[in-house]
Amino acid sequence: MSQDATSMIEAAGVEHRYEGVLALHDVSVSAPAGSFTAIVGPNGAGKSTLALILAGAIRPTAGRLLLDGADVTERAGRRGLVEAGVALIPEGRRLFGQLTVDENLTLGAFGAGAGRAETARRLAEVYGLMPEAVRKGKDRAVATLSGGEQQMVAIGRALMARPRLVLIDEPSLGLAPILIDKVYETLAMLRQTGVTVMVFEQLAVKALQYVDRFAVIERGQIRHQGLASDPDAREMLRMGYMGAEAA
């Protein structure tokens, strides 16, 4: 991906090791403001680690993280970059299962430092995006919701922070196809409002139907990158996932 000066978020030469385990090796990716990007790759390729690094939730062991062109590497590793407008929906969503939908959403705004009135305003807005079942079940514990409903709550919780950039790790995981489409449609809608969106997705073909840019990550390294409209995209995926030895 081009490292243009207008990149909203950019990882430059990032490496990450956790207790000696190498997860990422010299990874450089960026996303321009307002773009919809997919980082695709098989399980265990390093997508989740990259998502955490781009959100500022963990600090890379080498390389730099740039937000709006400014180096924010030092700020990473504490509370993420929530206050700078970056929201992450981590692997497995990490909702608070024992808390209600309402509470989960409220916390999204609380974590970003929103006041009472502002929180109420955002809450009304976000409920507008939620499916009927979630709206009706706002006082239910999140753990009792279905997978699709939980994914929507997770997106809602991220939106409560009024982010400029949303990072979503495995939005399709554990969801029925119809729900996956619903989730991607919601993300596309979000993008229309000017929010930059990045998904980290194993199910690459589905993601490619919605995004405009993609990168294939495998074994902790970026193997290919390109535009979703590229006719060679399918071949790039096959190479990235299954290797090059095929005829």
Added chain:
Amino acid sequence: MGDLPAVIASGLVSGSAYALLALGIVIIFRSTDTVNFAIGDTATLAVFLTTSAMAAGLPPAAALVLAVLIAGLAGMATERFLIRPLGAGHKSLFIALVVTIGLGLIIHAVIGVIWGQRPIVVAPVATGTVRVFGVALTLNKIIATGIALAAMAAIAWLFRFTAIGVAMRASAEDHFAARIIGIRPTVIASLAWFIGCGIAAIAAFFLAADGSANANLTLSPLFRAFAGVFLGGLTSMLGAAVGAFTIGVLDNVAGRYLSANYRDTIVFGIIVAVLFIRPSGFLGAARKERV
């Protein structure tokens, strides 16, 4: 067995003090994975400080508020200066525990040096008795129970309906997720220690008014509070409160009908039996940590 209602009533009254202490232990444990053995001594120190203020003319109700504030601030300071430097994670579980043991000894010694060994009589908030189920209970105990219940309700309200309270529950459920959505772990920890030690001071205050302020004020109640915590589960606030009330009642029933001598043994025997059947307590989440 005609006095069973009376025994249960007095058990619940005793249990309210245990429940406050138990709640304090659980709130602190959930936020920082620290079993605070100094909670009783911190609360006792706060009560001693307020006895001096009361001697200077402070009315009991104001003294109670003062005790809560002092204990809460002391708790916050403990977390900030003794616990936080130890680092997070289960590696420091027993280290943090031993640090609080050490702190408890220090406070105990300080109380001895400043106030001596003679018990200090604390004026009860109110005098007189009320009959409940044919048993007379002092107004002081009734008010203590009432305030204990009110404090528990206030805590339930805080954790249920305020953003910061919800954030504390969220943080207890998933430290990492709370952090990445922007909740400050340090604020949560400070607040938890404030509330935990603060409500322990309520218990200590009424225990002192009931008997007297002495350095060992919370020794035996804290013991029962821990029993309640383990009975209910170290991670459940409701479980700890229910467990502590259960201990209060069991203790009184055992003392009245079985043996005034072996009541501790009977109560602890029941807890050990419960733990063998359900190792995480009856409301606690199953959770295994290894040091």
Added chain:
Amino acid sequence: MNAWLRRILTLAGGALVAAVVGWPGIVGDYGQFVIASIAFYAIAVAAVSLLAGLCGIWSMGHTAFMAIGAYTAAQFALHGWPVELSILSAIGLASIAGFILGISAGRFSVLYFGLLTLALCMAATEVIGHWTSITGGDEGIQVSPARSILLGRTLDLRGAVVMTVTLATLALIVVDVVASGPIGRRWLAVKSQRTASAAMGLRPHVENAKAFAFSAAVASLAGVGIAFTISYLDPIAFSLDASVQLIVATVVGGAGNLLGALLGAAFIVAVPEAARGIPNISVFVFGAATVAVLLFMQKGIVPTLAHLLRPSRRKAGESVQAAAIDSAAIEELVRACLPRATEGLVVDGLDLSFGGVKALQDISFTVPAGSALGLIGPNGAGKTSLLNVIGGFYRATSARAVRFGAQDLIRQPPYARAALGMGRTFQHAELFAELTLRENIASAARLGAARRAQAGLSARSPEEITSLILDALGLAANAEALPSALPFGVQKVADIGRTLALAPSLVAMDEPFSGLDERERSAIRAILQGMRDAGVTILIIDHAVQEVLRVADRIVVLEFGRVLAEGAPEQIRNDPEVHRAYFGADGAPARTAAA
């Protein structure tokens, strides 16, 4: 420091102290008391510390075992029986009680087990207080002087102090020998990796119980010391306060460290004694010293100082290079360590559900002897569940057969499978963190000796097998390093080495390639290829599809708990269904909700 030097120094130090105390006129009565107290507390703290350090079990009830020792000694002395007999009896009684208690340790979290042992301490105080005929009740009992048959005389107080110092010296040496020997290695293994140690054939709860029994036996010696040096026993000596003091001493000195136990004991005795005479201040000083030590030396005094004094270790060892792996050496290794592969793994019609959710459905495949089967599948396909069934950690809800050779596996517990010849490696290596690579592999090599003997491979001792493995896998340079100091790739190779040391007939590998860089992957690849060529039966489960396709003979693809495809690697690589499962397909129904 060399273990034998350490033991000789301990013995010399103990002998010196004993000689100085025993020589009349040098040490006053009070000095004797202080030395005796440090000696018997050192025994007790060593017992608690051993358990905490080697097993991760924190006992707050060790005063109960001290009490067993003390009152046994008192009763024997009362009957005029010799002290040697009372020591043996105390050890016997305490270890039986400790074994029974230790069995349940694994059922509880550390904290809850701490509470349970605390309840034990209270129960012991209660029993002492009321069993008047034996203990004198809460008033206590006077202990008659000890009569020794070895010395042929009755010991006066000074003699009792000398005896206690001797007991402490011997206890510290025995604890050291056990802790740093094979048994201690085993306990450390169980502590750091319960799963991996069970997969190696150890029974964690039994190992815990043995450790607890040993620790209890040691603690009982402290009781014998108290009985004869104080010559008066009272429940207060075994109360909750005393138990808490032992924990404080353990933490302050540094858990699992013998010198730490000695210093911890000196701390709880000397600090209050030094501040004696100013009431309250002694408690204050003790509390403040405890807090201060832990704030500034969080691992305890000895480990922290040792860390400061030791020249800083090599940061990270050399990574294993593919070039260093010689396929001939691997073959030789396989011939020397492993029985000939004659048994295959058969899984037929296996179902697994969790509370109604079907995790695995009708899984059937075989791993013929001497072949390599790759098991792949996207996230949530059930690979890990399947591995756990094969490893014995889950029991199949139903299955027509899960067999290894002729052996039905369905009801075999995890620790029994190693003896049948099933070895496994782990995604995160799961090496025993407190053992060096050599010790990691040697601990497995000792457990594998029986299988090698069966297969007629007993020519080499476990130590030789260990060296052979270290050399063949390119680990020799890192043999004395702890796993945490090494790159993850080395850890994963060592994990394979540890499994080979068990002399397995089948090696099941959980994600051998995950978390590794290109160089490390090629080393693993070389080892796997070497193993395959040497005829080892291998089951590989991995996310790294490309790698599995390169090393396996056959591939089974799982999706949503079912077998999606099975075939040769080339077939799988080009299977459109497999492509769909991995990265979806346009228009085609993608993954349906199953998780």
Added chain:
Amino acid sequence: MKTWAGAAALLAGMLLTGAHALAQVGPGVTDKEIKLGSWQPLSGPVSIYGVPVRAGADAYFNMINDQGGVKGRKIKFIVEDNAFNPQRTVAAARKLIGSDEVLAIAVGFGTGPSAAAFPYVLQQEKVPFVTPYAGAEDWYTPPRPGLLSAQVLYENQAAAVGRWAVKDGRKNILVIHSDPAAYHKPGESAVAAIRKADASAKVEAISVKWGTQDYAPIALDALRRAPDAIIQIAVVQEVSALAKELRQQNSQIPIYTYSPNVTQSLPLLGGAAVEGVKGVSWTVPASLDTPALKEYRAALAKYAPDQKPDFDSLLSFGFAKVVVEALRRADEPLNRATFIEGFYKLKDYDSGVLPPVTFAPDRPLGLTTLQRVVLKNGVWEAVGEPIDTTAEW
């Protein structure tokens, strides 16, 4: 390596307390000084007794020293904290005898803890142990060389209390005692004395865990038994706690207790609930206006100003007075043997604080009389003449 060497140095440091050559007179005695040792619970829960006991004895010895001492020798009273713990008492004994080389142990506190030190103090070192604030019947039957007491045994006190209750016309008496033997045995003595005094009286005993704070179930149990008197053998906090619970239930059952609770702590803690509690004391009430008590109050005000006059300090003041009198009457050269002989010269010695004391080789207990007292308006008042606990008064 280095750390091991450090440990060796530490141990070596412990060895510095060597023994000294014996002085010509007894150990602990010079021309100018007499060293006496003692142990008191100065920390922990029992320090509520230990602190005033130490203050009382200190006050008397300081007063004597300021008056010139005993035959020109000043008394050095060395008190060690034993925290009411037997092991620490043994440590204290070894320090006092082994390092400080005291002449004798005086006013040592605590029955169990002191007994723990007997093998060392009495048997091995043969050091006199005089006027302990402790004791049980088996300490003195048979008499042990060097062990002399100026207190009435708790068993005898409890028996006297039981007899008193019967004499008051009580027919259904409940004895409530703590469970340790130090309370259990006096409780049994009280029961036996009641049966002996009135075979028709109904008497029951219940044992309560020592340290119990929550007395509600015990009070309810007591009420169910409907006794016409309760004898309680427990510490002052527990007497106060039971009284409060009983009065709260509108029960006016009279309560009797033994000497350790005849202190101002009881009205302080119990307030109105303990009005009318009856007790026995082996000192005169601390508020009397006799010369001896004026001297006591003046000494306390001067040497221990933070202590209010009360039973515990008065008792130890009296003990110290008996000890000094024995020192005065001891022959020269003063040593452990002549010191004991000095006690044997005390015949009906009236300290003005304790009833008259008499010692002899076959009479290690110098005192058997008690004063009955009752709590009126928050002050202990004497009732009737002193009673002899060994007689059927």
